[in-house]
Amino acid sequence: MKKLFCLCYLTLVLGGVLPWVTSCSGDDVEDTVSVQEVPSDISLFVSGRFSGAMIERISRVSEGDAGYHVVLSNNVEVNFTKDGVWTKVSFPDAGMQIFARKFLGEMYDFMEAKFGEISVSAVYAVKEGVSAELSDGRRMVFQHEGNRCLGYEYSVETGEEYLPEKVKDCIQQAFPDGTVTRIILGSEVLDASMLAYRVWVDDTYLFLFNKEGEWTSVSGEFERVAAGRGDEMLFPALPQTVFSLLPQRVMEEVGKYEPGARITSVVRDKKDYYTLQVQPDKALCTYEGKKTFVIKIDKVQDFLENYFTEVHQLTISWNHDYNHPLVSVTLPNGFSFLFNGNYKWLRINGGGQIWPDSMFPLLPSGIISYWKNTAADVGITDVDRKDGSYHVLLIDGTRWLFNAHGGFMKYETVK
Numbered sequence: 298m299k300k301l302f303c304l305c306y307l308t309l310v311l312g313g314v315l316p317w318v319t320s321c322s323g324d325d326v327e328d329t330v331s332v333q334e335v336p337s338d339i340s341l342f343v344s345g346r347f348s349g350a351m352i353e354r355i356s357r358v359s360e361g362d363a364g365y366h367v368v369l370s371n372n373v374e375v376n377f378t379k380d381g382v383w384t385k386v387s388f389p390d391a392g393m394q395i396f397a398r399k400f401l402g403e404m405y406d407f408m409e410a411k412f413g414e415i416s417v418s419a420v421y422a423v424k425e426g427v428s429a430e431l432s433d434g435r436r437m438v439f440q441h442e443g444n445r446c447l448g449y450e451y452s453v454e455t456g457e458e459y460l461p462e463k464v465k466d467c468i469q470q471a472f473p474d475g476t477v478t479r480i481i482l483g484s485e486v487l488d489a490s491m492l493a494y495r496v497w498v499d500d501t502y503l504f505l506f507n508k509e510g511e512w513t514s515v516s517g518e519f520e521r522v523a524a525g526r527g528d529e530m531l532f533p534a535l536p537q538t539v540f541s542l543l544p545q546r547v548m549e550e551v552g553k554y555e556p557g558a559r560i561t562s563v564v565r566d567k568k569d570y571y572t573l574q575v576q577p578d579k580a581l582c583t584y585e586g587k588k589t590f591v592i593k594i595d596k597v598q599d600f601l602e603n604y605f606t607e608v609h610q611l612t613i614s615w616n617h618d619y620n621h622p623l624v625s626v627t628l629p630n631g632f633s634f635l636f637n638g639n640y641k642w643l644r645i646n647g648g649g650q651i652w653p654d655s656m657f658p659l660l661p662s663g664i665i666s667y668w669k670n671t672a673a674d675v676g677i678t679d680v681d682r683k684d685g686s687y688h689v690l691l692i693d694g695t696r697w698l699f700n701a702h703g704g705f706m707k708y709e710t711v712k
Contacts, residue, residue, distance in 0.1 A: 339355070350370050362378060363378075364384070374386070386419065411486075425439075425481075448487065453479065467542070475498040492507060493510075501517055513564070534560060539563070542563075547586040554589060572592075572614065572615070594611070597634075611626050621638070624637075624638075661687070662703060677689060
């Protein structure tokens with residue numbers, strides 16, 4: 298019996314059946330490395346997102362985009378690029394949902410509220426934010442900031458079956474030589490205001506369509522590329538074929554106001570209003586090319602950089618009033634701003650988040666004093682300057698009204 302046991306054990310080892318032998322083998326793994334040999338961002342990610350978990354093993358991945366595969370003590374597995382940026386988090390056991398819930402937070406709660414009991418098998422880092430893969434194969438995409446759901450992500454082959462011919466024709470016209478690389482389909486069941494179709498072309502340009510199949514935006518403003526003198530990092534310019542979607546008079550206005558335009562995005566509103574990013578610091582807003590308003594983005598960025606570190610990926614719109622223009626700006630973190638035509642702020646809304654302390658100097662000292670003496674433990678989330686007064690909203694729903702000098706007038710609770 299003893300000899301038989303030894304022979305069986307030897308066969309298992311030589312055959313590579315033991316788990317600690319097979320787990321480190323494979324064509325895509327070079328070797329096991331130590332924590333000291335990889336970017337420090339890997340350890341920071343693990344400690345920040347999986348508190349208490351230890352790094353059990355780090356393997357260097359050689360196939361595809363080189364990087365690292367990390368196994369944690371809680372059995373969660375994470376893939377990183379060679380620079381230490383996470384690309385995928387795997388939860389191989391259905392019993393690990395406690396870690397998936399903690400990692401996704403509000404996004405997990407959203408899916409659970411919509412679908413009931415769920416099981417997340419993996420989370421991928423995507424341009425918009427994250428894509429959560431459920432055990433039944435569905436993949437949900439969420440915006441990086443604000444955790445807003447954008448819809449279901451499908452394989453290109455499957456997703457194209459759901460695209461209306463009108464959408465396909467538009468993509469073909471704008472990108473005749475392009476390749477559709479990702480498709481995200483919105484659903485009114487998930488959110489009534491959700492865009493119906495998000496289509497990525499060449500993994501660079503994002504095309505947005507409403508449920509009627511009308512295009513609303515086309516943009517390359519997600520990742521900068523080397524362009525211009527000195528390899529300046531800029532967003533990729535849109536191909537000339539995209540501009541065939543625009544009325545000729547719109548492009549004539551662009552040539553008039555910005556002859557050397559390098560257009561990186563076009564937003565179409567109400568079918569006839571167009572906003573074009575023509576330079577990193579300038580956008581043109583035009584109504585069918587008949588009237589044009591210039592948005593000086595650098596003015597907006599100069600203001601925002603006093604309070605936020607990353608203010609380059611902005612969503613800019615305006616009120617379509619050439620006589621009294623108002624510029625609206627939304628940051629990826631959910632903060633929104635309203636400026637008048639002279640770029641003086643009129644409203645700052647945290648979108649449910651609290652104003653940072655650095656923004657308090659924007660308010661009269663009387664408002665800050667009243668807040669500190671009355672409700673310093675309740676953050677300010679929204680301030681609206683109108684009719685010569687300050688309307689201040691606290692995070693608990695309390696609204697205060699102050700005069701132009703910061704004198705308290707009254708307060709009421711928003712119902």
